[in-house]
Structure formats: C-alpha cells, structure tokens
Amino acid sequence: MGRGGDSKTPTRSVRAENVYGPFPANTLKPWKNSRNEGREGDVVDMPKENAAEEAVVEIPVDYRDAKTPDDWIPRDGGRSNCFLTPANLQITRNHGSVPKLSWDTHRLGIEGPLVDSPVSLSMDALTTNYPTTEFPVTISCCGNRRKEMNMIKQTIGFNWGIGACGTMVYKGVLLRDLLASVGVDHESVADITGTHVEFIGNEDLGNKCGGPGPFEDEPWGDKVKYATSLPLAKCLDPAEEVMVAFQANGAPLHPDRGYPIRLVIPGYIGGRMVKWLTRIRVIPHESHSCYHYWDNKYLPPQVTAEMAASEGWWYKQEYIINELALNSFICKPNHNDTVPLAANLDKTTCVSGYAHSGGGRMVTRVELSTDHGATWDLTDITRHEQPNPYGKYWCWIWWKYDLPLVKLLQDGNNLASGEDLEIWVRA
Numbered sequence: 001m002g003r004g005g006d007s008k009t010p011t012r013s014v015r016a017e018n019v020y021g022p023f024p025a026n027t028l029k030p031w032k033n034s035r036n037e038g039r040e041g042d043v044v045d046m047p048k049e050n051a052a053e054e055a056v057v058e059i060p061v062d063y064r065d066a067k068t069p070d071d072w073i074p075r076d077g078g079r080s081n082c083f084l085t086p087a088n089l090q091i092t093r094n095h096g097s098v099p100k101l102s103w104d105t106h107r108l109g110i111e112g113p114l115v116d117s118p119v120s121l122s123m124d125a126l127t128t129n130y131p132t133t134e135f136p137v138t139i140s141c142c143g144n145r146r147k148e149m150n151m152i153k154q155t156i157g158f159n160w161g162i163g164a165c166g167t168m169v170y171k172g173v174l175l176r177d178l179l180a181s182v183g184v185d186h187e188s189v190a191d192i193t194g195t196h197v198e199f200i201g202n203e204d205l206g207n208k209c210g211g212p213g214p215f216e217d218e219p220w221g222d223k224v225k226y227a228t229s230l231p232l233a234k235c236l237d238p239a240e241e242v243m244v245a246f247q248a249n250g251a252p253l254h255p256d257r258g259y260p261i262r263l264v265i266p267g268y269i270g271g272r273m274v275k276w277l278t279r280i281r282v283i284p285h286e287s288h289s290c291y292h293y294w295d296n297k298y299l300p301p302q303v304t305a306e307m308a309a310s311e312g313w314w315y316k317q318e319y320i321i322n323e324l325a326l327n328s329f330i331c332k333p334n335h336n337d338t339v340p341l342a343a344n345l346d347k348t349t350c351v352s353g354y355a356h357s358g359g360g361r362m363v364t365r366v367e368l369s370t371d372h373g374a375t376w377d378l379t380d381i382t383r384h385e386q387p388n389p390y391g392k393y394w395c396w397i398w399w400k401y402d403l404p405l406v407k408l409l410q411d412g413n414n415l416a417s418g419e420d421l422e423i424w425v426r427a
Contacts, residue, residue: 011131011132011133011134012131012132012133012174012177013133013134013135013241013388013389014133014134014135015134015135015136015169015386015388016134016135016136016169016171016250017169017250019386020083020084020136020169020384023084023169023249023250023251024082024084024085024086024249025086026086026087026088062074062075068097069097069098070097070098072100073098073255073256074088074256075088075092075256076088076089080166081331083136083167083382083384083385083395083396083398084136084167084168084169084249085166085167085168086249087168087248087249087251087254087257088254089166090139090166090168090248090254090257091139091140091141091163091164091165091166091270092256092257093141093158093164093270093271094203094256094275095203095205095226095291095295096203096204096205096206096226097203098203098255098256099202099203099276100255101202101255101259101260101276102260103123103252103260104123106122106123106260106261106278107120107121107122107123107278108120108121108123108126108244108261108277108278108279108280109121109278109279109280110178110179110181110182110279110280111279111280111281111282112198112280112281112282112283113282113283113284114184114189114195114282114283114284115182115183115184115281115282116182116183117182117183118182119181119182123246123260123261126173126244126246126261127173127246130173130177130178130181131173131174131177132171132172132173133171133172133173133174133241133243134169134170134171134172134247135169135170135241135388135394136167136168136169136170136385136394136395137167137168137170137264137266137394137395138165138166138167138324138356138394138395138396139165139166139167139168139264139270139273140164140165140166140269140270140324140356141158141160141164141165141269141270141271142269142270142271142296142321142324142325143155143157143158143160143164144160144162144163144164144165144327144329145160145161145162145327145329146158146159146160147159147160147161153301156305162329162330162331162353164270165329165354165356165396167395167396168248168249169248169249169250170243170245170247170248170264171245171246171247171248171250172243172244172245172246172247172261172264173243173244173246174238174241174242174243175197175235175242175243175244175263175280176235176236176237176238176242178244178280179197179232179235179236179282184232184236184282185236186236189232189282191284192232192233192236193231193233194284194285195231195232195233195282195283195284196229196230196231196232196282196283196284196285196286196287197229197230197231197232197235197280197281197282197283198227198228198229198279198280198281198282198283198287198289199227199228199229199230199263199274199277199279199280200225200226200227200274200277200278200279200280200281200289201225201226201227201274201275201276201277201278202225202276202277202278203225203226203276204223204224204225205223205224205225205226205291206222206223206224207220207221207222207223207224207290208290208291208294208295209290209293209294209314213288213290213293214315215288217288218288220290224289224290224291225278225289226274226275226289226291227274227287227289227291227292228271228272228274228287228289228291228292229283229286229287229289229292230242230265230272232282238390239360239388239390239392240265240266240267240360240392241266241388241392241394242263242264242265242266243263243264243265243266244261244262244263244264244277244280245258245261245262245263245264246260246261257275258275258276258277259276261276261277262274262275262276262277263275263277266360266392266394267323267324267357267358267359267360267361267392267394268322268323268324268358269296269321269322269323269324269358271295271296271321272296272322286317293314293315293317294314296320296321297313297314297316297319297320297321298319298321299313299319300319323358323359324356324357324358324359325358326355326356326357326358326361326363326427327355327356327427328353328354328355328366328399328425328426328427329353329354329355329425330351330352330353330423330425331352331353331354332350332351332352332353333349333351339405341405341408341409344405345405345406345409346405346406347404347405348402348403348404348405349402349403349405350400350401350402350403351368351379351400351401351402351403351423351425352398352399352400352401353366353398353399353400353425354396354397354398354399355396355397355399355425355427356395356396356397357393357427360388360390360391360392360393360394361393362387362393363381363393363396363397363427365378365379365381365427366378366379366381366397366399366425366426366427367379367425367426367427368401368403368423368424368425369423369424369425369426370403370407370408370421370422370423370424371410372422372424373424376426377401379399379400379401379425380399380400380401381397381398381399382397382398382399382400383397384397384398385397399425403423408421
C-alpha cells in the first residue's frame with residue numbers, strides 16, 4: 001500500500017472538512033467468533049489517526065475470513081449512526097477476493113476505439129497532474145433491505161438488512177477531466193447518444209453466465225473482469241460529478257473498498273462503482289461485460305432464477321438498475337427493544353432512521369404511520385448536506401419522530417386491536 005495522493009493541483013468543487021467538520025475516526029471493535037467470543041490479543045481500540053493506513057491492516061482477521069484469500073483484510077460488522085460513516089463501517093460488497101495492489105505499480109489506462117491518444121497513468125500522475133474535487137456521497141447496494149424481500153419470496157442475492165449503505169467524503173479526479181485530457185468531449189464524438197464509457201476492475205471473477213455469452217467479438221471465458229458502463233453524456237455532464245476517487249474521509253481507500261482507486265458515481269447504486277479500477281474505455285456501445293448483464297437487475301416476480309438464465313432475461317436492459325431508488329429505513333427502535341406502556345402513556349419514544357434518493361434528487365419529506373397507512377405524520381429531517389453547484393444532492397438524510405405512546409392505543413393501531421405493533425415510514 002502507499003500514499004493515496006497529496007495533490008497540489010488546482011481543485012474543483014470542495015465540500016469536505018471545510019463544510020462538514022473533522023472526518024470521523026475509525027471505530028474498529030474487537031472481532032468476535034460465531035459464539036460472540038473475542039480472542040486473546042485482539043485489538044480493542046483503533047488509533048485515533050485514521051490517516052495511518054498501516055494501522056488499518058494490523059487488526060486481527062475476522063474468523064469468517066480465516067483460511068480464505070481475504071484473511072489479510074480487516075472488517076467490522078458494526079453500523080454507523082451519523083452523517084459521515086467511519087471508514088471501517090462503510091459498506092463492503094465484493095464479488096470475489098480483494099486484490100493486493102500497490103500504489104507504486106498500479107496503473108490506470110484510458111483507451112478504447114474512440115480515444116485517439118490513449119494513456120496509462122501511474123497513481124502519482126493521476127493524483128498530481130489533474131484538478132481534484134472532494135465531496136460526500138452515499139453509497140448503497142441496490143439490495144439494501146433485501147432481507148424483507150426474501151421474507152416474501154426468496155431472491156438470489158445477499159440477505160441484507162438496512163446496513164448496506166454509508167456516506168463518506170470522497171476525493172478524486174472528475175471523470176470528464178480525465179476524458180478531456182485524451183481528447184474526448186462533446187465536440188470530438190460524432191454520436192454521443194450511443195457512446196458509452198466502460199470501467200474495468202482488476203479482479204478475476206467467475207463467469208456468472210457459464211458460457212461465452214452473446215457477443216462473438218468479446219466472448220466470456222471461465223474468468224471475467226468486473227466491468228460496467230455509463231453513457232458518455234452522463235460522464236461529461238459537470239452536474240453529475242462522476243469521479244475516480246483515491247481518498248475517503250481524508251485517508252487512502254481501504255483495500256476492501258477499492259484501494260488504490262475506485263469509481264464513484266453519485267446518485268447511482270454501488271454495483272456500478274467499479275473498485276480497483278484498472279481501465280477506462282470509450283466505446284460505441286454499452287459494455288459487453290458479463291457482470292454488466294448478469295447482475296444488478298430487478299426482474300418481474302414471476303421470473304425464477306432458472307427462467308432468467310434459460311430465457312434470456314439477464315439481457316433485457318429494460319430491467320437494469322442504475323440510479324438509487326427513493327427509500328427510507330428505521331434504525332431505532334432496534335430489534336427486541338422494549339418500552340413499558342402502562343407507566344409511560346404520557347411520554348414519547350424516539351423513532352429514527354435515514355432515507356435517500358437517487359439521481360441527485362432531494363428527499364423532501366419522511367412520513368410515519370402507526371395505523372397501516374391510514375394516516376401519516378411528518379418526521380423531523382436533519383439535512384447535513386449542501387447541494388452541489390448544480391443543485392444536486394448525493395447523500396442520505398436522517399429523520400426522527402417523537403411518537404406519543406398513547407397514540408399506539410388509539411383506534412386503528414395494532415395494539416388497540418391486540419396485534420403486534422407495526423410502524424411504517426415512507427419518503
């Protein structure tokens with residue numbers, strides 16, 4: 001691992017510690033085994049200086065990673081409850097083992113059939129020769145809350161609760177500046193509407209299709225790269241702020257989260273933000289990557305996993321997921337929290353959580369219901385984020401509601417009819 005870049009070049013928009021205050025420190029807790037037992041010699045408290053990347057990798061391995069290729073990666077199963085997420089608590093979702101990459105040897109290629117002057121950039125060149133930008137972005141897996149879907153009908157994805165989401169201040173180079181440096185802009189491309197920019201990661205992954213795929217000019221082998229693409233028009237739009245990031249919360253990226261560089265697409269699902277970025281290609285079509293098609297889709301409920309594979313559903317791009325959906329989440333009360341009603345009917349209990357939108361749209365309200373949606377009350381929103389210069393919002397908001405306990409016994413509520421209480425929220 002290495003420096004993470006100390007750019008001395010001019011900057012674009014900076015909305016970081018100058019706006020949001022000091023970055024949160026890592027808060028790694030002792031690892032636990034399957035019986036919730038710690039181990040002798042585990043580190044109890046992380047050093048306060050989260051910029052020391054060497055300290056990050058000295059934490060003992062999680063028992064679940066023992067004897068796997070990821071047995072060198074520190075991981076924390078906690079959950080953040082503040083606007084900016086400590087680095088060790090940011091969402092982690094990988095499709096394979098984490099590659100061991102070096103700052104001094106890793107390179108980023110910018111190439112493709114529509115690039116006349118391809119380049120191969122060292123990390124020092126990337127972080128010192130281009131203007132930098134810095135601002136907060138919420139990253140969420142599109143399967144956040146999938147556990148609730150699986151309770152209705154089993155899906156083929158992870159059983160996520162509400163924790164597949166986090167917000168950090170990312171620092172990097174705007175993609176449009178990188179593209180401009182190799183002569184790609186609105187004037188240089190004849191058919192900008194059909195042109196895409198493809199992003200390719202470092203890792204070698206299993207072929208989810210199991211065959212060569214439908215593209216004769218780019219057949220899939222047993223191992224494939226994680227890759228996806230965006231329309232060139234989005235990449236060139238200054239309002240979209242698509243970034244190649246090399247820092248998060250003022251420190252080099254964690255290996256689990258893309259070190260040394262990753263793609264950050266504000267307002268998009270995490271599955272499009274390619275980590276361990278190795279190549280950027282400007283091409284006259286969507287990416288032909290296996291994972292661009294065989295991942296991150298919402299298929300109709302009648303489509304089984306077997307049908308999706310045998311009937312070509314994975315190639316129906318009408319079902320592709322790009323922008324984050326509007327969503328809201330309850331973080332408090334926690335599971336198994338108790339509130340004695342009889343002695344507290346004149347009091348309130350705090351219900352709180354977070355919500356996010358996608359595409360830069362502002363979350364305007366969050367509402368709460370205790371009577372199965374018959375009536376709704378506005379919650380109080382805390383909006384930490386300042387919009388970008390084009391009025392876009394890239395981050396979650398936090399909400400809370402002081403629920404009068406007596407309300408739970410009113411007509412129409414669950415408890416009044418002898419049922420379990422349900423609290424609904426919507427954004």
